[in-house]
């Protein structure tokens with residue numbers, strides 16, 4: 001009889017775990033990065049001092065005045081309406097340093113490849129200290145999902161505006177298709193037109209395709225291929241900033257916010273994704289805050305000393321580029337809105353946070369990865385919000 005009871009208990013336990021498993025892995029993930037978008041613009045909106053500076057506002061005032069408002073919060077809401085209406089109501093946002101909310105990259109370089117490596121692998125790698133397109137020796141959580149975790153195997157797709165992403169995600173080893181270029185040969189009328197347009201438009205930056213193309217290609221793939229995990233890396237915000245076009249930087253940021261809204265609406269309109277998809281949004285680094293003109297730059301002094309000695313003009317200006325922000329909405333993400341953080345969240349904790357939201361054990365992916373950020377997980381206690 002005792003033996004019989006043991007079998008019943010074992011069967012009950014198996015049934016319970018079998019039930020828990022599929023439920024946990026039904027969640028889909030869309031990870032989005034906006035290259036080099038500062039927390040200052042995300043939470044304070046337009047910086048009037050930069051907007052008034054004719055050196056940085058080359059298109060004239062007409063395009064940027066629409067982001068002006070009586071308070072920084074109102075300006076931020078005009079610049080990023082999706083983040084400040086939809087995510088702020090139904091999701092969670094961190095990184096507003098004015099409101100005791102802190103997020104940062106833990107790598108010392110504060111440039112792009114090290115930032116993306118940290119987000120995607122859950123750990124900063126000191127050896128990745130440049131933006132050179134070398135195949136990443138580290139395994140990203142996307143690669144782990146694509147190769148090792150049954151429900152996600154072969155169902156991870158990536159789209160980027162920067163042509164270094166195939167190296168960052170080590171496309172060859174990970175098997176993740178990383179789309180960074182339009183192809184006129186792609187099937188479908190829309191895809192062919194986009195491919196032709198892409199080839200016919202003036203080239204702004206040789207290594208970057210316009211975000212509009214990245215966005216269209218990703219939306220099309222979401223519809224046609226139904227990936228379980230989708231990564232979209234928008235890029236032109238950073239390039240306009242490096243070029244010193246504050247106006248274009250703001251317009252690109254505003255455009256990307258609209259892309260996020262379209263992406264969210266698309267996810268909510270597709271039965272496979274509706275109410276069971278996490279949308280997580282962040283940036284790979286911040287930008288310098290002081291002195292004012294240094295906003296174009298973000299490489300740390302350590303990085304400059306090491307690799308970019310020719311940019312000596314910026315040598316002492318790297319202040320605050322490690323400061324980033326994070327936003328999430330969707331399945332399992334609490335509706336906490338913009339909140340204070342209990343401690344400064346690291347970009348090296350994003351991988352674990354997303355794996356946990358997918359119902360997986362982050363430690364099975366990597367013992368080195370930072371732990372999940374509790375602010376983005378339901379049911380975990382937080383300190384009360386502190387007002388600035």
Ligand SMILES: [Zn+2]
Nearest residue numbers: 035036112284
């Ligand atoms: Zn970057």
